[in-house]
Amino acid sequence: MPPMSPWSHTRREGYADDIDFEIKGQELQFVEIELDPGESAVAEAGAMVWKDAAITMQTVFGDGSNAGGGFMDKLLGAGKRLVTGEGLFTTVFTYQGSGKARVSFASPVPGAIVPLRLADIGGTLICQKDAFLAAAKGVQMGIAFQRRVMTGLFGGEGFIMQRLDGDGWVFVQMGGAIVERELAPGEELHVDTGCLAALTPSVDFDLVSVGGVRSMLFGGEGVFFARLRGPGKVWIQSLPFARLAGRMMAAANGGGHNRGEGSVLGGLGDFIGGNR
Numbered sequence: 001m002p003p004m005s006p007w008s009h010t011r012r013e014g015y016a017d018d019i020d021f022e023i024k025g026q027e028l029q030f031v032e033i034e035l036d037p038g039e040s041a042v043a044e045a046g047a048m049v050w051k052d053a054a055i056t057m058q059t060v061f062g063d064g065s066n067a068g069g070g071f072m073d074k075l076l077g078a079g080k081r082l083v084t085g086e087g088l089f090t091t092v093f094t095y096q097g098s099g100k101a102r103v104s105f106a107s108p109v110p111g112a113i114v115p116l117r118l119a120d121i122g123g124t125l126i127c128q129k130d131a132f133l134a135a136a137k138g139v140q141m142g143i144a145f146q147r148r149v150m151t152g153l154f155g156g157e158g159f160i161m162q163r164l165d166g167d168g169w170v171f172v173q174m175g176g177a178i179v180e181r182e183l184a185p186g187e188e189l190h191v192d193t194g195c196l197a198a199l200t201p202s203v204d205f206d207l208v209s210v211g212g213v214r215s216m217l218f219g220g221e222g223v224f225f226a227r228l229r230g231p232g233k234v235w236i237q238s239l240p241f242a243r244l245a246g247r248m249m250a251a252a253n254g255g256g257h258n259r260g261e262g263s264v265l266g267g268l269g270d271f272i273g274g275n276r
Contacts, residue, residue, distance in 0.1 A: 019136050019169055020100075021115065029113045030106035031134060031171050035095040040137035043105045045089050047133055051103035055095045092137060105134045109241045111175040114198075119167035121233060127162050127172055127198035130241075136168035144201075172198060176239025183230025190225040194240040203232035 019041065020034035030049050033041050045059065095101045107113050113133060116125060126144045144163040164170050174197040183189060183203060190208060199205060207224040228234050 021169065021171075023113050023115065023171075027110045028107070029111075030104050031113050031115070032102055032104040033134070034100050034102050035093070036100060037095060037098060040092050040094040041103060041134055042090050042092050042137050042139070043134035044132060045091055047105040047108075048091065048093075049104040049106045051093060052095075052101035054097040055093050055101050055103050058092050058094070059089050060092055061089060094137075105171070107133060107173040109173065109175055110244070111173060111237065111239065111241075112178045114172050114174055114178055114235065115169060116172065117167075117169050118164065121200055122202070123165060123167060124201050125164045125170065125172070125198055126201055127164065127235075128174075128196070129160070129162055131162055131172040131174065131198065132164065133171045133173045135164070135166075135170040138168050139164055139166035139170050174198070174235065174237040175241045175244065176237050178238075179236045181234050181236065183228065183232055183234060185231040187230040189228045189234065191228060191234075191236055193224060193226045195236050195238065196226045196228070196234070197237040198235040199228065200232040200234075202230075203234055204229040 019039060021031055023029055023031045035041065035055065048057075051057070093103045118125060118139065132141060142163040142165065144161040164172075178197070181189060193207075196205075204227075206227045206229070208227040210225055
């Protein structure tokens with residue numbers, strides 16, 4: 001039997017919350033989820049691209065995992081989503097017909113949609129804010145607080161990151177190309193603070209200085225690296241959306257990063273370099 005593509009999955013018997021899916025596209029991806037009768041998927045509000053007509057949709061407070069709880073439970077779940085950069089509401093898509101039906105969700109930024117079965121990574125994923133796109137119903141979305149003050153101030157994600165708990169499939173969006181690394185116990189990896197997309201809770205996340213004053217001022221990498229120490233898994237993104245947005249804003253205001261073109265000659269250099 002050929003190896004399973006990481007961008008598609010066929011349901012395996014005996015697994016709760018197991019859904020069929022396929023991720024399509026390259027830089028601008030969308031995930032297509034196939035639902036059996038009675039199955040549901042939950043997604044960020046506004047993420048849907050298309051669905052079969054037999055699939056119903058319901059907007060709910062929070063992540064839909066506490067559908068049987070009271071109003072305060074739902075309000076608390078919605079509040080957690082709000083402080084991690086998400087909206088108060090998610091949309092639950094449920095299929096009650098016969099046979100199979102499909103619904104698809106798209107990432108709003110250039111990059112990749114990464115499918116992860118939480119049961120395979122210990123049941124919890126810590127990720128950047130706004131990373132959640134969609135999941136099998138039952139996945140809980142919460143808050144992960146930074147344990148260290150310096151990490152919260154300068155770690156690129158602030159004091160609050162997103163925490164996803166459960167045993168089903170979750171689809172997270174990351175910018176640019178994605179690298180997954182498995183860190184052995186004690187193994188360290190230094191990552192640009194904005195390029196850290198996700199990690200498992202067993203990974204120790206701290207900051208380390210980039211080096212001397214010259215490196216801090218002129219190295220272009222900021223003052224700190226994210227220091228990740230195993231054991232555990234980490235996911236690294238090559239193009240954080242905040243960096244892309246910053247470049248676009250700078251270019252729109254006439255102050256784009258040209259990596260040296262025209263830096264000495266000023267406006268004349270920009271004209272020669274084709275930037276005017």
